[in-house]
Amino acid sequence: MGTGRGMPRAAVGLVAVAVMGLAGCGSGERAGSASPSAAGVSPTPSYNFEPGADGVGDPYFPTYGNSGYDVEQYTVKVRYDPKSDQLAGTATVQATATSDLSRFNLDLAGLTVRSVTIEGAAARHARERNELVVTPAKGLPKGARFTAEIAYDGKPSPLTNKDLGDGGFLHTPDGAIALGQPESASTWFPVNDHPSDKATYSFEITVPDGLAAISNGVPEGSTKAGGWTTWKWAERTPMASYLSTVVIGKYRVKTGQHKGRPVLTAVADSLPKGAVDAAMASTVTVADYLETVFGPYPVEAYGGVVINDDRIRYALETQGRPVYSGGFFAGGRQNNVVAHEIAHQWFGNSVALERWQDIWLNEGFATYAEWLWAEHAGGPKVQAAFTTEYGRSAATVWKIPPGKPGPAELFSASVYKRGGMTVHALRVAVGDEAFFRILKTWVAEQRNGNATTAEFVTLAERISGKQLDALFDAWLYGTKKPPLPKRS
Structure with a gap:
């Protein structure tokens, strides 16, 4: 999910429901075995409603x-x-x-x-x-x-x-x-x-x-x-x-085109112009860089919506058009929230969860995208970001396994930060060439589908040629701080 604390659940509703091609017996009816048919006549289908x-x-x-x-x-x-x-x-x-x-x-x-x-x-x-x-x-x-x-x-x-x-x-x-x-x-x-x-x-x-x-x-x-x-x-x-959204109100709406896709951003009229509008304008720049790391942008539209509501202090990767709390951009404060939410278009949106336990597949990779973007933009190297998080993470981060956090800790710091550290530990273990090939292959093979941690581990082992159970067991499922990874 998006960045922020304790993310709530999405809900907005307009719905018409249509359904095609009905057939069969009465509702709830159990049809027994088809009786023998006359020559040339197909037996009546048997249903168990x-x-x-x-x-x-x-x-x-x-x-x-x-x-x-x-x-x-x-x-x-x-x-x-x-x-x-x-x-x-x-x-x-x-x-x-x-x-x-x-x-x-x-x-x-x-x-x-x-x-x-x-x-x-x-x-x-x-x-x-x-x-x-x-x-x-x-x-x-x-x-x-x-x-x-x-x-x-x-x-x-x-x-x-x-x-x-x-x-x-x-x-x-x-x-x-x-x-x-x-x-x-x-x-x-x-x-x-x-x-x-x-x-x-x-x-x-x-x-x-x-x-x-x-x-x-x-x-x-x-x-x-x-x-x-x-x-x-x-x-x-x-x-x-959960990636569907509707935002209704008075907004500054800007539209455009990029690489043949529509770009639409909207900023609440009640927010001052400046940092927030500049952040939204950076959306396609961030997406273009992430394409070089993850492969082709996987959805049909670019954009973002910035709201001004104290009840919502997080960002969510609503598909094609993430929604951000205005607080992320208050006072010109700089952060990598746009990179995080745009990365979710690959990790979480195009490749979606099969079960909520594997939420680290969304948040760990989006956190890692923040580190990649920061380095690309002239900030700290990814290795430095990893070392910083490794050194300052609270004891609870190491006690809560991001690969199995439990429903109450679904959006805990462990899922985000330790999830991101897991991604870097993999990079160190397999080397850059195999690592970036793993990322692009994962989003290509799982595009528009649902996936699990077990499938990701299998892919990483196939591409790297390494046995990685011990690495993932320590970083995803262990309850103690793993040792710093070393290049093999």
């Missing part, structure tokens, strides 16, 4: 996400009125059943569901805490594509996590912000809210004239009607749900 699970079984967050289907595309259309703090939307979800489903769940926190249809036919729906349970008129056979359409409304609110802080949809004096990790999207639209089910997204966000509504991906223009403006966005690179 059962409810999809209300979680993907993530070891840290077992109820996050849902099982039984794979989403391909979300189309989210929402209207939000800041004066009343009311949101109304439709969500279209296009998905494929991965098992014979009698019913399935979507994550939706708060908000009132008015109707659900599947392939145009009314479906029963019920709420179980933050779950929307949908029962179609007919079962969904494994492999069937389907479209679910959901109409909903209400006053959105953030989710609360006693360890990680609040996150999701937050009302502001001039609009709203939807942001957070490890979950957030479900506060403003129905979604399979776990990074293992990446999908493409289309957002249409309608707000009162005079306000901006910034989201992910390629801007597709805006239209005005009756005192309202609809802002359209398309994220065509597969994206984990």
